Amino acid sequence: MQVEFNGHAYLFTNPRFRGKYISPDEAKGGWINYGGDKIWPMPEGSEDENHWVIQSTAIDDLPYSFETLSKGKECMVRLTGQPDTITGMRIVRTVTLGAESPEIHFHALMENATAHPITWSIQSVSQYDLSDPAKPGDFNHNFWAYTPRNPASSFPDGMHVRYGLAHDPSFSFDGDLFRLHWTWFGNEVWLDSNAGWVAIVDKSSRYGMVETFHVKRDAEYPGKTSVIFYQNGPTVSFDEKGIPSIAGADSSKDAYYMEAEINSPMVTLQPGETYAFDTAWHPISIDAQPEEFSAPGLVVERLKATVDAGKLHLKGNFSVFAPGKLMAVFFNRNGIISGQHELEDVDPAKMVMLDTTVPIDPGLARVSLKLIDSEGKDRGSLSIAKVEAR
Incomplete structure (x- = not known):
């Protein structure tokens, strides 16, 4: 076999x-x-x-x-x-x-x-x-x-x-x-x-x-x-x-x-x-030691979310189990979803080297990085990060 x-x-x-x-x-x-x-x-x-x-x-x-x-x-x-x-x-x-x-x-x-x-x-x-x-x-x-x-x-x-x-x-x-x-x-x-x-x-x-x-x-x-x-x-x-x-x-x-x-x-x-x-x-x-396991893939470098010059900088490295899109889901200080932003297409055949900036929502407290597969199914969160000031 x-x-x-x-x-x-x-x-x-x-x-x-x-x-x-x-x-x-x-x-x-x-x-x-x-x-x-x-x-x-x-x-x-x-x-x-x-x-x-x-x-x-x-x-x-x-x-x-x-x-x-x-x-x-x-x-x-x-x-x-x-x-x-x-x-x-x-x-x-x-x-x-x-x-x-x-x-x-x-x-x-x-x-x-x-x-x-x-x-x-x-x-x-x-x-x-x-x-x-x-x-x-x-x-x-x-x-x-x-x-x-x-x-x-x-x-x-x-x-x-x-x-x-x-x-x-x-x-x-x-x-x-x-x-x-x-x-x-x-x-x-x-x-x-x-x-x-x-x-x-x-x-x-x-x-x-x-x-x-x-x-x-x-x-x-x-x-x-x-x-x-x-x-x-x-x-x-x-x-x-x-x-x-x-x-x-x-x-x-x-x-x-x-x-x-x-x-x-x-x-x-x-x-x-x-x-x-x-x-x-x-x-x-994948080419490095994993830090965490999650339902949609491995976390090689945990998600970091920092505010810089009025924008949100997202950074992390991942290996996903299914092709689809990465979606950043935003939560406010009360734990309520305040918005989301589609980031990029991903595939198991390619390591995900996330390093991007997106508009920031007022009152943003944390970010959940989700994988939405090719059929539109929510595969779960790859990594979650609190928003920090640079």
């Missing part, structure tokens, strides 16, 4: 298996990583039958039936998997694209295909390509991932390094924003983020992807974790004498990718029952 936006390809596709199919019988219990996007069970592990050992099975390595449900203004397809004898689940996935934006919506349905209760979480896995197109054989040195830290996290420092170095320099926080700066070293970090979004930013290509999902705050999650980032690469190993070495450190034989993994809550299903997990992808143009 591959996803392209404005000519930019996002996902890793494994060159070893491109154009090939390895059946579960041929895989013999191994895992064939084709790349792309996946739906997996959680928790993962080999402790007991309530954990899933990663391998090629019916879940992602047997044929799915394919149906086209709608065409035209809204395109919708459904993929129906086969019952998996190991987990007892069947996956049915509906993918929807609309004409008004490049957003992609996923509806993943987990069905109990057995005659007994089962308990699982389902996980959305996106494998992002980290190779450097300008330097064959090298990795992208300017690739970042972000998600907010849970202020009431169950983990020390808001994260848990499940695999790899606990002091890996690729992990950091900027306030309550977790940051991963991809480096070629194997690790996996778990977070119990409750914000419902993950942002992927390739500062070299100036393209990014925002994955959104709903977090149920009173629900049980696998390992208390809603978001996982996995980096492939070499790892530290020890020989029989306890001498450490770096295993797998031959970049010529490796591929570069990062997994962004989104977990659903743990769910117990009776025979025939189903559970749905909804996620969405929002491809955008």
Whole structure:
């Protein structure tokens, strides 16, 4: 599977298996990583039958039936998997694209295909390509991932390094924003983020992807974790004498990718029952760390509204999820709308670098920057600013 936006390809596709199919019988219990996007069970592990050992099975390595449900203004397809004898689940996935934006919506349905209760979480896995197109054989040195830290996290420092170095320099926080700066070293970090979004930013290509999902705050999650980032690469190993070495450190034989993994809550299903997990992808143009998430897009630089020479100066940087128009909505000191001003056309394929002046209304106290999409729908406020004197 591959996803392209404005000519930019996002996902890793494994060159070893491109154009090939390895059946579960041929895989013999191994895992064939084709790349792309996946739906997996959680928790993962080999402790007991309530954990899933990663391998090629019916879940992602047997044929799915394919149906086209709608065409035209809204395109919708459904993929129906086969019952998996190991987990007892069947996956049915509906993918929807609309004409008004490049957003992609996923509806993943987990069905109990057995005659007994089962308990699982389902996980959305996106494998992002980290190779450097300008330097064959090298990795992208300017690739970042972000998600907010849970202020009431169950983990020390808001994260848990499940695999790899606990002091890996690729992990950091900027306030309550977790940051991963991809480096070629194997690790996996778990977070119990409750914000419902993950942002992927390739500062070299100036393209990014925002994955959104709903977090149920009173629900049980696998390992208390809603978001996982996995980096492939070499790892530290020890020989029989306890001498450490770096295993797998031959970049010529490796591929570069990062997994962004989104977990659903743990769910117990009776025979025939189903559970749905909804996620969405929002491809955008972006080249910097986001400051905030909003319904219509990411805020890279918060809106500033200053009065200068009798006019209102509006400034800020944004990445929008849908094409449309930016509208400045003005509020007076009593919180009542006093006017509005259409600013400019915007599109997800182009970063919004707002820097303009508009006439000022008497008594103006604050400004809300709204996105009105191509169908005239109000997508919500990108950013809100109090009016200040310069």
